[in-house]
Amino acid sequence: MAEQGAAERGPDGLSRRRLLAASAAGGAVWLLRGTVGPESARAIGTAPVLPGGLVPYQQVYENWAGEIRTSPLWVCAPDSPQQVADLADWAAANGWRLRAQGQRHGWAPFTVAAGTPADTRVLLVDTTRSLTAxxxxxxxxxxxxxxxxxxxxxxxxxxxxxxxxxxxxxxxxxxxxxxxxxxxxxxxxxxxxxxxxxxxxxxxxxxxxxxxxxxxxxxxxxxxxxxxxxxxxxxxxxxxxxxxxxxxxxxxxxxxxxxxxxxxRLRCLSRVDVPATELFAAPGSPAAGGGRTFADFLASTGRVEAIWFAFTDHPWLKTWQPAPDKPLFAHEVSAPYNYPFSDNLPQPVAELAGQLVSGSEQLAPVFGQLQFLITKIGLTGDVTDLLLAPGLLRSLLSGDTLTHLLAGGLRSDLWGASRHLLQYVRPTTLRVTANGYAIHCRRSDVQWVVSRFASSYQQVLATHQARGEYPMNGAAEIRVTGLDDPVACGVPGAQPPLLSALRPHADHPEWDTAVWLDLLTLPGTPGLHAFYREIEQELLGLFDGTRAGLRVEWSKGWAYTTDAAWADPAVLGRTVPATLRAPGAPGWDEAVATLDGYDPARVFGNPFLDALLR
Missing domain, CATH: 3.30.465.10 (Uridine Diphospho-n-acetylenolpyruvylglucosamine Reductase; domain 3)
Known part of the structure; x- marks a missing residue:
């Protein structure tokens, strides 16, 4: 297949297909972040003179999914917190803005926006070099x-x-x-x-x-x-x-x-034997009567995640449960990142991903089935589905690829220290874009929420498929947390975080739980923004504040138009702030006023935040 034109190329001239391949093969090539010192002939513009002898350097900012990429911007790495305060004084006096820069593992334009030019008076402050004690x-x-x-x-x-x-x-x-x-x-x-x-x-x-x-x-x-x-x-x-x-x-x-x-210590069990029709069944329906619904697993373990690859019938269900002693058949782990089949996807997956975003989006069902088969084989060693699969799938998972998956060891039953099981996404995982929402509800309504979401999601996916459109090629992820009850921190008089998506609703004290919904797809997939907008509008209608309410997941994508995320003026200006307001309780407006009061020059801000936090 021919490479895309220049307009479709990624950083440093690499095509998005090659970037996806690099991401799956090792991840090192995906983020090509060159560093240029102020004395270099390659530096763009005149370096700012910083306080305390701090030496600036130029660096391209690129986020996790590669969707936010800038021209080279000036960066510095302070040695102490006091140097950050000195930088803020300097920025206020000289008309610059400071943006904290960490690992860049996020989607939303809270640091800088895509395309920020090199002459922008913004200084990125790298916290990862010295502020790590x-x-x-x-x-x-x-x-x-x-x-x-x-x-x-x-x-x-x-x-x-x-x-x-x-x-x-x-x-x-x-x-x-x-x-x-x-x-x-x-x-x-x-x-x-x-x-x-x-x-x-x-x-x-x-x-x-x-x-x-x-x-x-x-x-x-x-x-x-x-x-x-x-x-x-x-x-x-x-x-x-x-x-x-x-x-x-x-x-x-x-x-x-x-x-x-x-x-x-936790025991993490993975299973792929519960069909979506049962796991996400409507409460009270015949399919919900077998004790294997999402809410059933939540009740028994409290820690649940479902990863549902597009165009497949069985999600990857993970549950974590406290287990002081090692269960007899569990595999003990001594480090995090214990799913090598997802941490380092086989090369055929990367190549197929590249085809999806370079003109062959109709392969999305095959890609979803391929991801599920890799997961099932990596977890259980069961190759039955592969033997019965169409020839294309068998060819993609033949030979060395299948040997590699089976050599990783079975991963369906793991036991160990909590951190070894709670952290399982490496930088080498295939980079995707994602939307994100937290649905607040009563815990007794969790199954109602996931069933409504699953039904609506399938309908939207089927409608697009009937039109020959495949904007979704990743997975739907569903997780559940409690809310930010300030009692949990143990400090008398504490308030919940005012801008947290998990701040309790003063006008709905019965809502004690949040269901997190994320849809993942490859950056550059044709029609993805229009698809995400359709899903967002569906969710806003389903969870309208009557039985459950919606808040956006800050780090992910939201406020979609048909062409872009974080762009719908109605969602940005009305819907999002309204979800964090309640009569008689501090919320959105109080948070904005407090942050403005402590930073009246808006040194810590950018044009997107200026518009959002008004």
Missing amino acids: LSLASGFGGAGGRAVRAQTGASLEDLLAFLADQGLGVAACPAPGDLTVGGALAVGGHGTAVPAAGETPRPGQGFGSLSNQVLSLTAVVHDASAGRYVLRTFDRSEADAAAFLVHLGRAFLTEVVLRAAPDT
């Missing part, structure tokens, strides 16, 4: 559990490893390890967990976002009396702290103290 925190014993002090450039992988060395952990966390603490907190990063039926949470455990685990935070803020930006520590009991816990990049945190809990 981790230590146990003292003086927080009254909160119950224990606490860790973390600078915001530390990775979640390093944070969880540090906690594990102290016999500590968290109830849930995002699956990728290559997120910074600051980045995860900025968007309300979460995992998938609620207490199982009859389970008593341990001291220090929270079942909402990581932001709700914060006991104190240090932010760079403007001090009006001093006439400059300073470092200020906020205790979680202070009302203003609630605006910083999830701030969308409208603030700069340098350090946080997080509550942790005694670690617990």
